[in-house]
Amino acid sequence: MSPIDGAQNEIKASALELIGNTPIVALDRLYTGPGRILAKCEFMNPGASIKCRSSLHMIKRARQSGELKPGHPVVEVTSGNQGCGLAVVCAVLGHPLTLTMSKGNSAQRALHMEALGAKCVKVPQVEGTYGNVTLADVQAVEKVGLKIVEETGAYYVNQFNNEANAQAHYDTTGPEIWRQTGHHVDVFIATVGTAGTFTGTSRYLKEKNPKLLSYVVEPAGSEPIKGEPITKPLHLLQGSGYGCVPNLFKFDYMDGTVSITDEEAVKYMKLIGEKEGLYVGYTSGANVAAAVKLLESGKVPKDSWIVTLLNDTGLKYTPVPNELT
Ligand SMILES: Cc1ncc(COP(=O)(O)O)c(C=O)c1O
Known part of the structure; x- marks a missing residue:
């Protein structure tokens, strides 16, 4: 007491x-x-953005369904804020996390993720400039992320197609x-x-x-x-x-x-x-x-x-x- x-x-x-x-x-x-x-x-939010909400929901849902086993690695394609949110959640729950992000997204986000123990793979831009990230840039980041998923068998969060993302809100x-x-x-x-x-x-x-x-x-x-x-x-x-x-x-x-x-x-x-x-x-x-x-x-x-x-x-x-x- x-x-x-x-x-x-x-x-x-x-x-x-x-x-x-x-x-x-x-x-x-x-x-x-x-x-x-x-x-x-x-x-x-602890990841300093709204994306902590969907991070928590998507990881919780995957653990509940058995798709994500305790200690299993996680991969996501991010503009940075989803990555920071996932880094908070994965640090606490003990999942190794790899994030792919465009070099055009703010460097501070990569520093934040890395400070929380995540690995951030920065993908060169194909179209945009620093601070301006286009669809083609995002597609390049996705390609790298999917390759890592294929090679490692990690759980792919897939925020753009994950219903638990909208459900969080x-x-x-x-x-x-x-x-x-x-x-x-x-x-x-x-x-x-x-x-x-x-x-x-x-x-x-x-x-x-x-x-x-x-x-x-x-x-x-x-x-x-x-x-x-x-x-x-x-x-x-x-x-x-x-x-x-x-x-x-x-x-x-x-x-x-x-x-x-x-x-x-x-x-x-x-x-x-x-x-x-x-x-x-x-x-x-x-x-x-x-x-x-x-x-x-x-x-x-x-x-x-x-x-x-x-x-x-x-x-x-x-x-x-x-x-x-
Ligand atoms: C700064 C910022 N604003 C808005 C959004 C959009 O949120 P949503 O992906 O839920 O549409 C994001 C998503 O990453 C973001 O990083």
Whole structure:
């Protein structure tokens, strides 16, 4: 028994219990109304991004089904954040982890994964430039990842086709938003990478509130969900906007799209820092830029409460000294 009654109840059993249940914050200084923008602080997950949620769900599901045996190695293809999330989960559960990632994704993510004991194989870009990763780059990374799976017999997480990815958000992100807002949410907005976040969260919220409107944020010029031809495959919204409609995406859960330029994402990333004291990454900037755009467009009632996500920390993108890259 602890000297202070109940003190033991505050102890988390492991980093896995730090995943999810993130706070939701009103961006009332950045956007003063009418309407309100509420943002979930996903950068507060132990892997510093929203992708911890799907990492935990996908690994748990594979262990429960017997597909992944204790101590068995794991491989995944990642833009970095899924890798950081899996590195948290695999470190705690004792699975050796290998990640393949484009050299165009931020070097900080590779440092983070490696610090958690994972191996990161950095694949040269075939099309994009550092900070701008295209579909062709992702396909090159996937090729290397699949070769490692074939050679080692490791468990392949396969986030783009793993239903447990979207289920993570149906089971956690959606219910948290519903509870935290006291059931007051009119609009949901999210960027789309694998679509796990958008599909799972939007499905849950629409089941709870059939009048809720859900919008996808796409990088300007790379808007396949809107149905436009790709005119600008290079953009700053790393982890999203790959120029194709992902398999986990379901049009049933979407009411429209919002197009965001790199300049708009950067402007709002800065404003979130300067007005709200939160240092976040590019897709977070894009989500908030889209929320403001939507409120100002008249496409949603002007007093709407819009919920969106601060997907990861800005620290993942700050330039690092050359010797670390
Ligand atoms: C920074 C960032 N934002 C958004 C997303 C998109 O999330 P999802 O894959 O659930 O669509 C990702 C995915 O890796 C990401 O890294």
